[in-house]
Amino acid sequence: MTAKKPHHHGNLRAALIAAGLELLQAGGLETLSMRKLAAKAGVSHAAPAHHFANLTALHSALMTEGYKMFTDSMRAEMPLEPRDPRETILAVGRGYLNFALNNEGLFNLMFGGTPRDHNDKGLNQAADEAYDVLREICAPIVKGEGGSQANELMIWALIHGLARLVLHTKLGSLDTEQAFDTWRLILPPLEFSAYPSDITNFLAK
Amino acid sequence: MTAKKPHHHGNLRAALIAAGLELLQAGGLETLSMRKLAAKAGVSHAAPAHHFANLTALHSALMTEGYKMFTDSMRAEMPLEPRDPRETILAVGRGYLNFALNNEGLFNLMFGGTPRDHNDKGLNQAADEAYDVLREICAPIVKGEGGSQANELMIWALIHGLARLVLHTKLGSLDTEQAFDTWRLILPPLEFSAYPSDITNFLAK
């Protein structure tokens, strides 16, 4: 981010990540390669190795960027002064779907099972920040047997499963707006507590 | 499976698929290659090309096998004489989770965004048969605004999202039994109708 160009290229790392995102957008994981990255940045084929020890490290870096975009996409839809907690959940779901549908390659990279570096601190933090959004919007839901975690899991599973399904049956073709309508339909009724955090409560069954 | 050995190898195709499943099980998508497949089947590196035109075709074939196993896994948990429709849904979900957790590589191949041949008839049919299970167990759910499709989407998204999440945070570590407990917790209350199959119904939108 700093404008200094300390060396030959002047922060190549950022350029490589940008190129990687472009490649993902253009052709998905299949067309992403270190050598193409290098070429796109106008640099020799082995240059990226100085910034990403191996493919997994590159993937982790792209995922990190992805999680930031993901978090932004969700927060962008969040009402500034939330009134109805259900509406907030629906809105964040819209941001979720926006990200998934507008960044298919990146979404697949993040959630498609590609091995990642579980010790990458930046990645873990970026992922945590995305999860924080989920925690916030689920806080008002009345806790049942599984506590707040079960609520979060339910919401996450629902919206993620939907996103995955929409991408998966893409030829069957849902645009973003139709996907959001579907999200509205499948979100089950929820009970909210006036004071999000403290109530003796339980869900049915 | 038939014991005839009509040719040099005698049905190589099946052997290649079996080898592919083994490779997926052992090391995931990364370690799956046509040449390793050929080696594993004791055949020259270009032999597979006569059975699978390209990598995508091989993937499609493995997915097809995967969907069959997937369907079997769900049906295996289905009670023979279903009493409580909710219990049936929970049971099928258990089969779903069993498949995902015991066949991670294959599951990732099927649902991770890997390009597939959308014209592969066998694959499409195998996928449809998996979806049929879902349709069956969702049939008793009272239809709302979104019709039966919305119910199916909700159940599918929930269980799929959960499976994905469990795999994803695997180091956080849930075994199959804990995953199933979670499934029990996040399945929301559902209303069931007495006569599952015949009702005047219509899909929304």
Place this chain on the structure above:
DNA sequence: AATAATAACTTGACAGTGTCAACTTCAATA
């Protein structure tokens, strides 16, 4: 039964891939 046709498989090649080792260049520091 002999021959033609064809499916199954092999061999060899090609471009592209990730990764490693050795080298060069340049910026910063001592």
Place this chain on the structure above:
DNA sequence: TATTGAAGTTGACACTGTCAAGTTATTATT
């Protein structure tokens, strides 16, 4: 100014998918 070390280059290696051409064995035709 000399040295150090990071950033980038060059070249190599084993591996990948895919194609073209050749070989072998089974099936079909006459």
